[in-house]
Amino acid sequence: MSVLDKQLVPIFEEVLDRNPGEAEFHQAVREVLESLGPVVTKHPQYADSAVIRRLCEPERQIIFRVPWVTDSGKIEVNRGFRVEFNSALGPYKGGLRFHPSVNLGIVKFLGFEQIFKNSLTGLPIGGGKGGSDFDPKGRSDAEVMRFCQSFMTELYRHLGEYTDVPAGDIGVGGREIGYMFGQYKRITNRYESGTMTGKGLSWGGSQVRTEATGYGTVFFVDEMLKASGADFGGKRVVVSGSGNVAIYAIEKVHQLGGTVVACSDSGGYVVDPGGIDLALLKEVKDERRGRISEYAALRQGATHVTDGSIWDVPCDIALPCATQNELDADGAAALIRNGCAIVAEGANMPTTPNAARLLAEADVMFAPAKAVNAGGVATSALEMQQNASRDSWTFDHTQDRLAEIMQGIHDRCLETADEYGTPGSYVAGANIAGFTRVADAMLALGVI
Template identity: 70%
Template structure:
């Protein structure tokens, strides 16, 4: 990371780096926020002091636990589970669970740190948290996944609750896993506490649009960004990385708004479909059949599968990285810029490396950080909590309208905050400052806790 922090913040970051040695993802997330909040050293020095910043960079609680489970052939496996309850200044801890082999404490802490500001931007009364395990559901039977989820919840249940910490899904945790987790929580506690998890099925406390929310929200945010330049999505050529839940519904909404999505990816490569990715076929292959993208290409004559290289080699007007952290680096950014990209909006959490972000900013293209552009998922989770609390169920149209309004509000807040602090058009500065100030206000009001 370049040493370009404000002089007031460099010593603070050095301490964070020392205390959290080896946690590169977490350090990266903190560094980005410290870069953006430099104006506070001049305009609101009380919020740029170590007393606030140190507490914001230190999780309120970090929980690590063993998850033992039994495979179908009787073998005992052990995984490591995590829940980092990062900041509750604005409300209950809120954030997803990720099941993936790459999961470690650094990744969970970076996700929880980002989630704190993302949740702040939504305007909903929710704090930040994140969790998960280094368990890989890929290739596992439903019975094995059920046993893992039940073991995971047997420890986690004592740390969560409707008024304490409300997990949701993330990579590797979809409706199936949420169902197993909720069932075990209900079994252990003997309570029907619908508000303890979000992302539930529609027949047992879930919300319309929650499945679509992160992908839809990312595209809504991109649409608002284009409108600042008098443009829209109609006729735009779009590339979406990933092919999971976020990517599928980003493809769907972008297509509905007139764009042509020409490529999606998975860990085996990427598919290019010049006629436009068929989101119905994509959903069938990836969600229902749980197959690789090679199946999409084999079954659709207009598509070709590419192994090796990068999806960012495909020319596009709009890039939506929706896969995982640090997937788009400086080399990819240079390729995108040379191919004429106009807008990058993050559907995943921190998918662009710092040097890639720097290139996008210097080029003057529209760039949105994930804490703003992918906030639709957690916003709709909060709407699910609201419905659970009132024993209510909203229509798809009502919930989608609420989501659309929240995303527009986040966009406008980012724009206005960036202008106020002397960085017009910089969504990174706008998102980080707006999120940080709201959390800091609440922390100051509540005393030294």
């Protein structure tokens, strides 16, 4: 773990004292603070104005009860969250996650990351995040609908196209967005399509939004390869996960000439030396809502592995696209032994601090989530633009805008890293570039 600048130690200690038991949030804050030493030395106004302390405290934290009724008539009670973290650059923007692991600390870590991710896009959006400990797996469409309607019956009062604009995340796809937006429209009696993103194409959604996080991840890695004089041609890639982000990362890697040889879910991972058959994977995961083991049973030459780690699979590029802290020190060591050259975070904070340290020491190119997976929220902002102008863009136009934004983020990271004396560090570049834009806006707005 890196040593914090002495000016930042009291700030981190305050975060620990005020937010006990929120390990993921502590990890996210420290990861940013570790990069800010050169910034507060060069620009003392950031420390003198308490802007960093203010950034670490959400503007608003909302926790509420979500009662709903199962198909059998049983009453269930879940907990809902929305952390509206920072609105210096625009309305709060960030997804909703439905998963049993969701708690306030998880939502705060995600919301804190979202501030800097959204800042890096260069678009006018602030940072927020939300969700519930509800698990949609195994639930009928009717049960999911009743849960979503109950969830939105409370959350709607905090939302609006100029206030807070949620989207999807783990466990929240087009089905859930549809049910929640329908309830928002019903309660407010207004068709404010800009209040939620990730909507269906026939009712205000944007082309490429479904693919955006996965595509954006690969666009960023493509820029990393170009910066070192290479491309995806002939590269072996491992992608953890098999959800939305992973599927479209796999698709774009194949389009750019690479081969994804492994992907995973919570039950294990699949190795497919010939390259993942994307059509079959989509059929298993999207149409059947099945497990990755079904893919291996249907695909000749593929192997399903239930022990060990997907990071044991030799590759040139690793894309952790599943969940937080999935790539630990053992996984990083395996990637290094097998000659992996690039690790880029498609999920939110999927690499543990010890793993990140090992990768840095081995000179593996490592790019953090707040830069790499910003494509999803960037395309959400493009969806907001289209809704505001009552317009609809083509797939190619939107994809070109996404690629342009990801290139801009990549270049901004490297330029900022150079400026602050950490050449080639995507982590430092992303943290500092994301921070300075938000901090400057906060200073301009006064003590708020």
